[in-house]
Amino acid sequence: xxxxxxxxxxxxxxxxxxxxxxxxxxxxxxxxxxxxxxxxxxxxxxxxxxxxxxxxxxxxxxxxxxxxxxxxxxxxxxxxxxxxxxxxxxxxxxxxxxxxxxxxxxxxxxxxxxxxxxxxxxxxxxxxxxxxxxxxxxxxxxxxxxxxxxxxxxxxxxxxxxxxxxxxxxxxxxxxxxxxxxxxxxxxxxxxxxxxxxxxxxxxxxxxxxxxxxxxxxxxxxxxxxxxxxxxxxxxxxxxxxxxxxxxxxxxxxxxxxxxxxxxxxxxxxxxxxxxxxxxxxxxxxxxxxxxxxxxxxxxxxxxxxxxxxxxxxxxxxxxxxxxxxxxxxxxxxxxxxxxxxxxxxxxxxxxxxxxxxxxxxxxxxxxxxxxxxxxxxxxxxxxxxxxxxxxxxxxxxxxxxxxxxxxxxxxxxxxxxxxxxxxxxxxxxxxxxxxxxxxxxxxxxxxxxxxxxxxxxxxxxxxxxxxxxxxxxxxxxxxxxxxxxxxxxxxxxxxxxxxxxxxxxxxxxxxxxxxxxxxxxxxxxxxxxxxxxxxxxxxxxxxxxxxxxxxxxxxxxxxxxxxxxxxxx
Numbered sequence: 001x002x003x004x005x006x007x008x009x010x011x012x013x014x015x016x017x018x019x020x021x022x023x024x025x026x027x028x029x030x031x032x033x034x035x036x037x038x039x040x041x042x043x044x045x046x047x048x049x050x051x052x053x054x055x056x057x058x059x060x061x062x063x064x065x066x067x068x069x070x071x072x073x074x075x076x077x078x079x080x081x082x083x084x085x086x087x088x089x090x091x092x093x094x095x096x097x098x099x100x101x102x103x104x105x106x107x108x109x110x111x112x113x114x115x116x117x118x119x120x121x122x123x124x125x126x127x128x129x130x131x132x133x134x135x136x137x138x139x140x141x142x143x144x145x146x147x148x149x150x151x152x153x154x155x156x157x158x159x160x161x162x163x164x165x166x167x168x169x170x171x172x173x174x175x176x177x178x179x180x181x182x183x184x185x186x187x188x189x190x191x192x193x194x195x196x197x198x199x200x201x202x203x204x205x206x207x208x209x210x211x212x213x214x215x216x217x218x219x220x221x222x223x224x225x226x227x228x229x230x231x232x233x234x235x236x237x238x239x240x241x242x243x244x245x246x247x248x249x250x251x252x253x254x255x256x257x258x259x260x261x262x263x264x265x266x267x268x269x270x271x272x273x274x275x276x277x278x279x280x281x282x283x284x285x286x287x288x289x290x291x292x293x294x295x296x297x298x299x300x301x302x303x304x305x306x307x308x309x310x311x312x313x314x315x316x317x318x319x320x321x322x323x324x325x326x327x328x329x330x331x332x333x334x335x336x337x338x339x340x341x342x343x344x345x346x347x348x349x350x351x352x353x354x355x356x357x358x359x360x361x362x363x364x365x366x367x368x369x370x371x372x373x374x375x376x377x378x379x380x381x382x383x384x385x386x387x388x389x390x391x392x393x394x395x396x397x398x399x400x401x402x403x404x405x406x407x408x409x410x411x412x413x414x415x416x417x418x419x420x421x422x423x424x425x426x427x428x429x430x431x432x433x434x435x436x437x438x439x440x441x442x443x444x445x446x447x448x449x450x451x452x453x454x455x456x457x458x459x460x461x462x463x464x465x466x467x468x469x470x471x472x473x474x475x476x477x478x479x480x481x482x483x484x485x486x487x488x489x490x491x492x493x494x495x496x497x498x499x500x501x502x503x504x505x506x507x508x509x510x511x512x513x514x515x516x517x518x519x520x521x522x523x524x525x526x527x528x529x530x531x532x533x534x535x536x537x538x539x540x541x542x543x544x545x546x547x548x549x550x551x552x553x554x555x556x557x558x559x560x561x562x563x564x565x566x567x568x569x570x
Contacts, residue, residue, distance in 0.1 A: 020383075024137050024390060025120055028144050031394060032116045032401060035154060036109045040406035044157025045279065050090075051412035052419070052430040054104045057083065057091035059414075061099075063467045067236055067539070068092075070469050070490075070529055073431060074414065074423050077448040077486035077513075079468065082435040085241050085248065089190040090160045105409050112153060115163040120144050122169030123364055129173065130317075131368030134386050138371050143169070143364035145393040147275070147293045148356040150400040155277050155288055164192035165357045168199055172365075175207055178222040179549065182229035189234055194349040198358055202324050209320055232545030239538035247491055252434035254347045263351040264334040265290040270356075271297070277404030280351060290332070290353050295393050296363040300325060303366045306373055318369055321362045328358035437490040439512030448486040455515060457481025469529035477520050485514040485527060492532050498524035 035042055041051070056071040060083075068091070069084040083091070090111060097107035123143040128136030143149070152162040167188045174180035185203075189196040211219040231238070254260070262282040265273075269290045278287020300322070307318055330336050332355045340346050367389075374382045411418050412430075423429045427443045436443075451466045452473050459481040465472035475483060485505070487493060489512045495503040503525065505514040516525070531539070 021124060021133065021137055021140075024141060025117070025124070028120055028141055028390075028394075029113065029117055031398075032144050032150075033109075033113050035402050036112060038406055039409070041105055041409045041411060042154060042157075042403040043277075043405045043407055044153075044155060044403060046157040046159075047407075048412055048422075049430045049432070050108065050157060050159055051104060052414070053082070054091060054094045054098075054108060055412075055414050057088070058095045058098045058104070060468050061095045063470070065469055069240075069535075072468050074419060074429070075427065075431075075443070075447050077451075077511075078431075078443065079488055080431075080436050080440070081244075081248065081490050082432065084237075084244065085250075085435055086432070087160055087164075087190050087192050088237070089187060090163060104413075108159065111163070112159060115159070115166045116144060116153075118163075119149070119166030119169070122166065122173060123361075126169040126173045127365065127368045130365075131372055132375075134374065134382055135368035135371040138386060138389055139364045139368045141390045142295065142299070142367050142393050143360065145397045146296055146360040146364065147289065147291050147397060147400055148360050150397060151289065152357075154401065154403045160192045161195055161354070161357065164188045164195035165360065167191065168195070168357075168361050171199065171203060172206055175203070176210065176219065176222065178225040179229060179553070181222075182226040182233065185226070185230045186233040189230075190237060194354055195357060197346065197349055198328075198355055199361075201327075202358065202362075205320060205323075209317070213316070229545060229549065232541055232548075235538040235541040235545070236535075237538075239541075240532075240535050243534045244491065244532070247438055249434055249436050249438055253432075254344075254350065258350045258434075260340050260347050260350060260352055261337075263353060264337075265332045265353040267329075267333055270329060270332060275400055280353065290356065292329075292356065292359055292363070293397070295396050296359070299363050299367045299370065302370045306370060309373070318366065321366050324362040325359055325366070328355040328362065331355040332359075437488050437512055439489045439507055441512070442510045444511060451486055453484045453486070455482040455484045459483070459518070464524075471527040473525040473527065475518055475523045475525060477518050477523065479520050481518050481520075483516045483518060483525075484508075485516060487514060487527060488512050489514055490529075492529045492535070494528055494530050496526045496528070498526075 041047065052074060053071070056074075057068055060068045060071055067083075068088060070079060070081050071083065072079045093114075094104070094107040094111055097110050098104060102110060120140045120143065124136045124140035126136070127139030131139070149162065149165065152158045152165065164187075167184055170184040171181065171188060174184055185196070188199070207219065207223050211217075252258070263280045265286075266284045269284060269286070270292050272294075273286070273289045273291050275289045275291075276287050280286050280288055303318065303322070307315060331339070332353045334352075336352065340352065371386070374385055377385070408418075410416050413419060427445060431443075450461075451463050451471055452461050452475075454461060457477060458479045459475050459477040461483065462474040462476075463471075464474055471485075471487070473483070473485075475481070485495070489507050493514070495505055495514065495516055497503055503516055503518075505516045507514060514527075
């Protein structure tokens with residue numbers, strides 16, 4: 001109690017000059033990202049692939065590929081359409097930071113800081129809208145200081161999932177504003193598809209609840225408009241992913257280690273499990289924690305205890321969020337097995353315990369109901385309660401705000417000796433086999449040293465251009481020759497001669513490389529990843545949607561009043 005009173009006094013003095021919300025925001029952010037100030041790189045389950053993909057994605061951007069669909073692997077002669085299927089938002093953002101001079105590690109760290117800050121801001125604005133200033137601050141603070149959120153950052157290195165989770169409050173905040181609602185739904189999907197799947201039902205329930213509460217059919221109209229905008233904005237990603245999924249080994253994404261059967265949490269693990277930095281595995285002996293969090297559980301108890309004093313409308317919305325909590329708890333355990341087996345789309349979430357992100361969101365929102373009952377107290381007492389709650393939430397999670405270890409910053413730098421050694425020892429290092437084309441059945445340890453090689457005949461080969469999706473090869477063939485192109489085939493790859501005539505090719509049975517037979521003479525070959533009809537149409541839909549949105553928004557004069565309305569600040 002003494003620390004709370006002391007902090008209350010300090011906060012009172014500081015808040016005379018600065019906004020109380022701003023103070024909490026800065027303190028929360030600095031504490032949550034403290035591990036990033038170390039000179040070395042934080043560890044995590046996915047830190048290696050993220051660090052490598054951030055560099056490979058930026059290389060694709062620098063060569064003019066947009067949207068980015070195809071990247072080179074870290075092994076010579078290996079490339080694949082990862083970002084036609086894997087959520088790209090994180091990598092577009094880190095590419096932006098790299099463009100302005102940040103190295104790839106700094107770009108990741110900036111992204112993490114923004115993700116934490118967005119989570120606090122979104123939860124604060126949502127909480128403030130429903131519960132006032134103190135309720136908003138309490139909700140935002142708990143949203144950041146929840147065990148699963150630190151597991152995302154410092155245990156698993158699941159930066160895309162953390163970013164998507166941080167955007168959830170904005171989805172609920174703008175559920176009555178068609179354009180912003182669609183934009184934030186789009187951002188969630190492009191940050192992390194499993195997160196979008198997990199929140200889809202809660203978002204639908206929230207919209208239907210407001211429609212039933214207000215009996216305003218405009219809500220349904222606005223939601224349909226949002227849906228159309230959302231589909232338009234995401235078409236460039238969704239349509240190719242759906243229609244061209246058959247051309248990758250997508251079964252690998254839901255089998256073996258990624259089989260959801262192996263990753264249910266037990267109810268006891270959700271209530272409490274020891275914090276550790278290992279992995280999830282079948283059975284209750286996982287070496288990572290799935291705990292909801294002591295403070296979050298106490299919030300559920302306090303919310304239920306105080307609910308009897310709420311008005312009917314508040315009780316309904318409280319019950320909805322309690323349902324979100326119970327639903328997420330249920331879906332995390334094997335009690336929900338029939339649902340997981342019935343709906344294959346859920347299986348792409350891979351880990352049922354990922355529903356903990358919905359628990360983090362719902363419990364953070366529910367704490368606002370508890371703070372509603374502090375209105376009868378004096379301002380200083382309310383501030384003391386808020387400070388006490390904030391400090392308690394931080395203290396109970398301090399031990400989670402650190403990685404298992406640190407590793408040298410250049411460990412995963414492209415071209416470094418450590419990365420070369422790792423990839424030579426493990427051919428699938430940083431590679432997700434599920435995104436390899438179906439024409440690639442093996443990854444051979446004997447890697448090519450160039451983009452093309454002579455298979456038969458007599459010819460001289462000169463590599464003029466060797467970009468990721470655009471290659472030029474000059475072949476001086478003295479006799480009929482067969483040229484081996486070390487590019488993993490996928491629909492869209494086309495070989496043409498200097499006069500733009502298509503050149504037929506055959507595929508190797510192992511890695512799906514292209515073999516081209518050429519007559520004697522000089523040939524200027526162009527090997528390029530061209531757009532298939534579905535990619536062409538989907539990108540056109542997204543571009544048209546963007547142009548319409550820009551046209552609609554520029555028609556309106558944007559002033560302070562408009563911005564206040566957008567963010568529900570009035």
